Amino acid sequence: MRKVQQFFQTSVYSGPVLAIIIFGVALALYSPHFLQVSNFVNISNQIAINIIIAVGMTILIISGGIDLSVGANVALTGVLVTLYFRGAPGGGSVLIGIAIGITCGALLGLINGLIVSVLKAPPFIATLGTSGVFRGIALVLSGGRPLMGVNEGFIRVFSGFVGRVPLQFIIALGIVLVGFITLNHLKIGRIAQATGGNERCVRTSGIRVERYKVILYVITGVLAAIGGMVLTSMMAVAEPIAGQFYELDAVAVVVMGGTLMQGGKGTVIGTLLGAVLLGIVRNGLNIIGVPANYQQLFVGLIILIAVVAGNRNKDRATQ
Amino acid sequence: MGNMFARSIQRYRGVIATLVLINIIFSFASEYYMTMYNIMNILDHSAISIILSVGMVFVLATGGIDLSIGSTLAFTGIVAAQLFKMQVFWPAALVLAVLVGMGIGFTNGWFITHYRLQPFIVTLAMLSIVRGAALILSKGSPIVGMPESFLQVFSGPRILGNGIFIALLVAAGAAFIIEKTAYGRYIRAIGGGEEAAYVCGIRTNRITRSVYIIAGALATVSSFLFMAGMNAAEPIAGLTTEWMEAIAAPIIGGNSLDGGRAYILGAVIGVLILSCIRSGLNMMGVGQHYQQIAIGAVIICAVLIDSLRKDK
Amino acid sequence: MNLNRVRILVLVTCMVVIAAGSLIAAGAQESSAAVESPRGGQVSRYNPDYGVIPVPSKKWRIGIMEKSLINDFWLDVKNGYEQAAADYGIEVEIFAAPTESDIRAQANTLEDMLGKNYDLLCVSPITDSNLLTPLAKATKMGIPIINAIDAHIDEENQQKHGIDILSLITVDFKENTRMSVRYIAEELGSEGGECIHIMGLPGGRCAEERKLGYEEEIAQYPNLTNVGVYNGEWDRKKAMDVAADILQSHPNLKAISAANDNMAMGAYQAVKNAGREGDVVITGVDATPDGISSVMNGELDATTAFFQYQLAYMSIEAAILYLEGQFDGKPTVVFGPQENWSAANLESKVADYKEMYAGLQALE
Numbered sequence: 005m006r007k008v009q010q011f012f013q014t015s016v017y018s019g020p021v022l023a024i025i026i027f028g029v030a031l032a033l034y035s036p037h038f039l040q041v042s043n044f045v046n047i048s049n050q051i052a053i054n055i056i057i058a059v060g061m062t063i064l065i066i067s068g069g070i071d072l073s074v075g076a077n078v079a080l081t082g083v084l085v086t087l088y089f090r091g092a093p094g095g096g097s098v099l100i101g102i103a104i105g106i107t108c109g110a111l112l113g114l115i116n117g118l119i120v121s122v123l124k125a126p127p128f129i130a131t132l133g134t135s136g137v138f139r140g141i142a143l144v145l146s147g148g149r150p151l152m153g154v155n156e157g158f159i160r161v162f163s164g165f166v167g168r169v170p171l172q173f174i175i176a177l178g179i180v181l182v183g184f185i186t187l188n189h190l191k192i193g194r195i196a197q198a199t200g201g202n203e204r205c206v207r208t209s210g211i212r213v214e215r216y217k218v219i220l221y222v223i224t225g226v227l228a229a230i231g232g233m234v235l236t237s238m239m240a241v242a243e244p245i246a247g248q249f250y251e252l253d254a255v256a257v258v259v260m261g262g263t264l265m266q267g268g269k270g271t272v273i274g275t276l277l278g279a280v281l282l283g284i285v286r287n288g289l290n291i292i293g294v295p296a297n298y299q300q301l302f303v304g305l306i307i308l309i310a311v312v313a314g315n316r317n318k319d320r321a322t323q
Numbered sequence: 324m325g326n327m328f329a330r331s332i333q334r335y336r337g338v339i340a341t342l343v344l345i346n347i348i349f350s351f352a353s354e355y356y357m358t359m360y361n362i363m364n365i366l367d368h369s370a371i372s373i374i375l376s377v378g379m380v381f382v383l384a385t386g387g388i389d390l391s392i393g394s395t396l397a398f399t400g401i402v403a404a405q406l407f408k409m410q411v412f413w414p415a416a417l418v419l420a421v422l423v424g425m426g427i428g429f430t431n432g433w434f435i436t437h438y439r440l441q442p443f444i445v446t447l448a449m450l451s452i453v454r455g456a457a458l459i460l461s462k463g464s465p466i467v468g469m470p471e472s473f474l475q476v477f478s479g480p481r482i483l484g485n486g487i488f489i490a491l492l493v494a495a496g497a498a499f500i501i502e503k504t505a506y507g508r509y510i511r512a513i514g515g516g517e518e519a520a521y522v523c524g525i526r527t528n529r530i531t532r533s534v535y536i537i538a539g540a541l542a543t544v545s546s547f548l549f550m551a552g553m554n555a556a557e558p559i560a561g562l563t564t565e566w567m568e569a570i571a572a573p574i575i576g577g578n579s580l581d582g583g584r585a586y587i588l589g590a591v592i593g594v595l596i597l598s599c600i601r602s603g604l605n606m607m608g609v610g611q612h613y614q615q616i617a618i619g620a621v622i623i624c625a626v627l628i629d630s631l632r633k634d635k
Numbered sequence: 636m637n638l639n640r641v642r643i644l645v646l647v648t649c650m651v652v653i654a655a656g657s658l659i660a661a662g663a664q665e666s667s668a669a670v671e672s673p674r675g676g677q678v679s680r681y682n683p684d685y686g687v688i689p690v691p692s693k694k695w696r697i698g699i700m701e702k703s704l705i706n707d708f709w710l711d712v713k714n715g716y717e718q719a720a721a722d723y724g725i726e727v728e729i730f731a732a733p734t735e736s737d738i739r740a741q742a743n744t745l746e747d748m749l750g751k752n753y754d755l756l757c758v759s760p761i762t763d764s765n766l767l768t769p770l771a772k773a774t775k776m777g778i779p780i781i782n783a784i785d786a787h788i789d790e791e792n793q794q795k796h797g798i799d800i801l802s803l804i805t806v807d808f809k810e811n812t813r814m815s816v817r818y819i820a821e822e823l824g825s826e827g828g829e830c831i832h833i834m835g836l837p838g839g840r841c842a843e844e845r846k847l848g849y850e851e852e853i854a855q856y857p858n859l860t861n862v863g864v865y866n867g868e869w870d871r872k873k874a875m876d877v878a879a880d881i882l883q884s885h886p887n888l889k890a891i892s893a894a895n896d897n898m899a900m901g902a903y904q905a906v907k908n909a910g911r912e913g914d915v916v917i918t919g920v921d922a923t924p925d926g927i928s929s930v931m932n933g934e935l936d937a938t939t940a941f942f943q944y945q946l947a948y949m950s951i952e953a954a955i956l957y958l959e960g961q962f963d964g965k966p967t968v969v970f971g972p973q974e975n976w977s978a979a980n981l982e983s984k985v986a987d988y989k990e991m992y993a994g995l996q997a998l999e
Binding site: 266298300301307312 | 449463579581614618
């Protein structure tokens with residue numbers, strides 16, 4: 005019991021965990037349909053893409069950067085991969101499709117990274133600019149219409165079910181694990197944390213910050229591309245307008261998970277919890293049948309409550 | 324005075340050059356661009372974004388950001404329109420609407436200062452809450468029917484369509500506050516380093532709250548122009564373009580997300596750059612999809628110009 | 636290497652790309668409106684009430700404002716305008732808002748268009764009110780206006796704001812979902828059951844009307860229970876998420892009426908994931924090529940077709956009639972036909988309409 009108490013008093017995860025428990029219990033009491041395996045299948049299915057994108061965003065934000073072009077990246081990757089499948093004889097090869105997707109994501113990340121680190125443009129606005137460019141290219145390439153004709157094998161790689169667990173959720177958890185290791189046990193993760201905390205200090209110690217920043221943007225780009233491929237595979241269609249506001253969703257769960265926007269501090273696990281919380285809220289509002297117009301209001305309120313709850317403990321811990 | 328003018332030219336030469344260049348290119352590209360009608364159009368379309376951007380400059384100066392102004396624009400518009408419908412004397416209705424806008428700003432500021440939360444997430448949540456409120460209050464459809472005299476004031480048939488006149492007035496007032504008053508120095512000081520500002524005796528929490536209140540009030544003022552322009556209050560007003568432009572324009576104009584700077588004229592020029600591009604591409608008949616690419620590229624160019632200048 | 640030199644290089648490259656790209660994009664659009672086979676002098680292709688459409692006496696320039704160009708529906712509309720323009724040998728220039736919710740961008744773009752001296756405008760407003768001011772300006776400038784498809788500028792607004800609308804050519808959006816509900820009632824038979832509607836982005840005319848149509852019609856069937864209206868924001872993934880949640884909370888759900896085909900296909904994915912395939916009736920609206928192939932594959936059950944291509948084509952015919960001074964006595968309000976397309980009648984429908992829809996041709 006004391007351990008539990010200690011957890012809620014000191015852990016950085018206590019905010020989202022507390023919120024998840026409160027909303028979970030409330031929903032379970034309100035509706036018999038909430039606390040069921042099939043519903044958790046639903047939720048895990050719905051939040052998978054957000055988790056995948058948000059992991060990259062977490063590390064980037066910790067390093068003091070941000071990437072608002074991930075939503076457009078999702079769309080452009082889907083469109084490019086599907087264009088390949090439609091154009092290639094016999095539906096194309098799955099591996100080449102994946103390679104195209106990853107390359108596309110890496111390239112878009114590289115563009116962002118170069119603009120931000122080498123050319124020293126502020127990331128928020130620079131990636132807002134590239135977001136417009138990427139989205140526009142996706143619209144031009146697809147002619148503005150959804151593209152059917154996604155390779156069946158490709159669909160099986162990125163979505164479906166393993167037993168009752170959605171494959172895309174397993175992919176997402178795998179990425180969380182990789183993100184966790186990268187952030188806590190690899191050099192690049194430590195440099196990201198140090199850079200977000202005090203960039204000048206890192207620079208003085210002789211580390212080439214620019215190079216690492218570019219790599220972080222490439223990682224974020226690749227993860228967004230994986231998100232794009234999962235989305236394309238889940239829907240069996242690539243839409244040039246897909247992924248709108250995914251960047252805001254991603255940033256929201258990163259912050260709900262306790263990561264500081266100013267950089268320096270944050271965790272991948274917190275982000276996962278944030279995504280779970282947002283997923284439960286959206287699912288719960290539908291389950292209890294809140295009318296469409298009221299949903300936005302409640303989602304906003306609950307985000308606010310969750311960050312307030314998370315923040316109180318953080319203050320106490322630091323005081 | 325001459326010195327100040329020279330300093331402005333120095334500070335803004337990047338964006339001014341961009342603006343001039345864009346206008347030269349478009350004048351050659353389309354015969355319809357450099358016409359009196361179109362210039363009026365560009366100014367008219369800039370008015371709402373200028374007012375929103377001016378509010379954003381205050382917030383940016385303290386190192387904050389406000390994503391909720393688009394929703395505030397929609398909600399306060401609906402509030403005013405509902406009051407019009409209840410036959411409230413319209414200037415009183417506008418005052419009430421401004422108070423509501425300030426209230427939303429205060430709520431933002433209160434959460435940010437009281438709980439030490441990050442402006443991005445607080446205003447993102449508020450974006451959602453206030454938009455939901457706008458949809459609920461309007462039942463999802465536009466409210467048509469504005470008082471005649473209200474339309475006269477906010478979109479009167481003058482030479483400089485009144486919108487831009489109001490916008491420039493707001494910008495001038497803001498520039499005065501920022502350049503000439505202690506308050507203007509305080510907000511920049513907070514952006515430069517909140518703790519240092521606090522130590523120097525600035526009441527940082529109060530000042531921080533005030534910038535969000537200003538942003539909320541100005542979002543409401545821009546909603547009046549919006550309503551007068553549309554002749555209706557729309558629950559889906561300001562959904563994306565408006566608030567994104569309101570953040571992009573000040574930064575194009577040399578303001579920084581890190582705070583410490585407050586360049587009103589830069590923000591105004593930033594808005595004009597975006598308006599000129601949209602109009603020019605329309606005049607050339609460039610397709611909507613290509614326009615998105617072009618606008619994105621121009622934003623990137625503008626921040627590059629800015630970072631070029633900063634190094635010198 | 637000198638950092639500034641790199642920046643300047645990037646900058647110059649960027650600007651050259653923008654300039655070149657814009658010119659190419661502008662050029663590409665103009666060339667698409669080339670004259671192929673002048674059609675004038677024959678009876679109207681889709682509206683017998685219009686009678687004979689004269690040969691245009693000059694190459695009229697018509698400015699078109701669509702709601703967006705980011706889905707099949709509005710691309711079909713674009714095809715209709717362009718085909719009609721090519722057939723009659725006139726010029727159209729097509730504009731649109733970047734997304735279907737960007738009301739001010741649409742109004743601003745229309746104001747820009749007024750500076751280009753078009754002979755006539757065809758507009759599809761996002762809401763009933765967002766284009767009132769520019770349209771009033773257009774009337775003052777003497778430019779005739781056709782209100783083609785989507786939101787209506789009604790009599791009251793026309794008078795109040797001094798807008799002359801030459802003709803309204805559209806469909807009844809409420810009827811779109813009424814048809815869906817009728818189909819659902821028929822499919823479910825006397826047993827009936829629980830139904831939901833997945834609506835488009837709240838606040839837009841089209842989304843709100845389709846929601847109302849659903850709610851009003853379903854109230855007429857005592858054996859159908861309306862479980863609620865949920866927001867899919869016109870987005871396939873969101874519709875899928877919503878449908879999954881409702882299938883969870885209402886395990887007996889029998890039917891999903893979506894406000895367009897795109898969201899209906901998202902709902903289908905959720906139904907499939909829940910293992911309820913074939914058990915839940917799913918209907919869409921728009922009859923887009925993807926929606927139709929989805930009905931063909933037995934995924935969606937039905938969609939409401941309302942011939943957007945025809946409506947656009949008719950608008951150009953009405954424009955020519957007016958510009959040639961022959962519009963007197965012709966119908967000023969045209970509500971296009973709508974039909975319910977399902978597996979039962981799809982093949983013959985596609986065969987009938989294939990000729991005119993670029994999208995349907997692509998189904999081959």
